Amino acid sequence: MSESRPQKLPKSLIFSAGGALLLAIAIFSLFIDRAFCRYLWPLGAVFVISKIRLFHIRKKDTRCGRCHICTDACIMGIDTGGSSVVTSGECIDCFRCADACPSANLMAPSCEAAAATAAPLALTGMVCIGTIAAERPVPETAAEAAATTSAASSQGLYQDSTYTGSDQGYKDTTSVSVTVESSAFSSIEVLSYADDRQFFEKASSTVITEILSPQSTEVAAVSGATFSSEGIMAAVQDALESGAITERADTRSNDAQExxxxxxxxxxxxxxxxxxxxxxxxxxxxxxxxxxxxxxxxxxxxxxxxxxxxxxxxxxxxxxxxxxxxxxxxxxxxxxxxxxxxxxxxxxxxxxxxxxxxxxxxxxxxxxxxxxxxxxxx
Incomplete structure (x- = not known):
């Protein structure tokens, strides 16, 4: 049985529907100013929430002549003649109504304007401070660092052999085998892991090469596979610690005599x-x-x-x-x-x-x- 394919609409029908919609919007705009933005644009739903605002345009009824000049000047079509406060969520604070009023009756209180300006600035500042604080690395304390076992470097401080080590990956334990030849680790083999295959293979293909090149586990994690990368590095470190020559001070003392x-x-x-x-x-x-x-x-x-x-x-x-x-x-x-x-x-x-x-x-x-x-x- 062959798999059925969905039927595609004719391009002419798509173009005709789109053309008809565009023509309707154009005609609609001839009679209503900013018709698309006010009634068809999806983000216009946000105007409902904007009723709750710190800033309002106000007018004194005692000085209002009911001429409706302010209403005619409003590009959002808001009727400003029936109230002393413009509360419509569609108000964009363009102040055309205030400019058009012959008696300068519409105004914005300075305290509300200052509060409306300070609120977004304060929110932006908090977001920036939070972002910087989250990205700043937290240094390990001296007590924690002193408790960490020192790993020997590759310059003659490892005994030739094969060592195994393990540590925590993203999901569970990662185990590796490290081969040391001529006091330097020459190969790293993954023995087992529990992380997702695609992420672990992405990490291992890069991290192992990076470790062997500078002969150090101090390498950058692979983007998108950070936990798997750190699991591999920690497992290699665990293996190398068992092969490190601990009598480093005595070895240096003997070398100093020769x-x-x-x-x-x-x-x-x-x-x-x-x-x-x-x-x-x-x-x-x-x-x-x-x-x-x-x-x-x-x-x-x-x-x-x-x-x-x-x-x-x-x-x-x-x-x-x-x-x-x-x-x-x-x-x-x-x-x-x-x-x-x-x-x-x-x-x-x-x-x-x-x-x-x-x-x-x-x-x-x-x-x-x-x-x-x-x-x-x-």
């Missing part, structure tokens, strides 16, 4: 800022997206505060890194501290910026280069 130039030698000792003169200094470092600039205050040979001046990394990741790194550096009085999990590149940029500000040596693992000396006094 090499004459170790970037963290001066900052690994307690009281690394003891030789820095009191003052406030600025310095810069390189993050994932660009340059990070910070300000550090030193008092009595101790760094007391670290604040961000500018940055180019994604705001949620950078704020997460800043809240954790500032607390760790001030607490340890050293640059030999763990980076914040999920914000490794931003963490390294902050460490390099503090080193640059205070004149200490530090290798930014983001680019494997030594930060410059000589912090600039603010």
């Amino acid at each position: 090499s004459s130039s170790v970037s963290t030698e001066s900052s690994s000792a307690a009281g690394a800022f003891a030789d820095v003169a009191d003052g406030t200094y600025t310095g810069s470092g390189t993050g994932l997206r660009g340059t990070t600039a910070v300000s550090g205050t030193v008092e009595g040979g101790r760094v007391t505060s670290i604040t961000a001046i500018s940055y180019e990394d994604d705001a949620p990741y950078f704020q997460k890194a800043l809240s954790g790194m500032a607390e760790e550096i001030v607490s340890a009085q050293s640059l030999d501290v763990d980076t914040v999990s999920g914000a490794t590149y931003s963490s390294n940029s902050i460490l390099e910026a503090v080193a640059d500000a205070t004149g200490l040596d530090f290798t930014n693992l983001n680019l494997s280069r030594t930060a410059g000396h000589g912090g600039k006094r603010a």
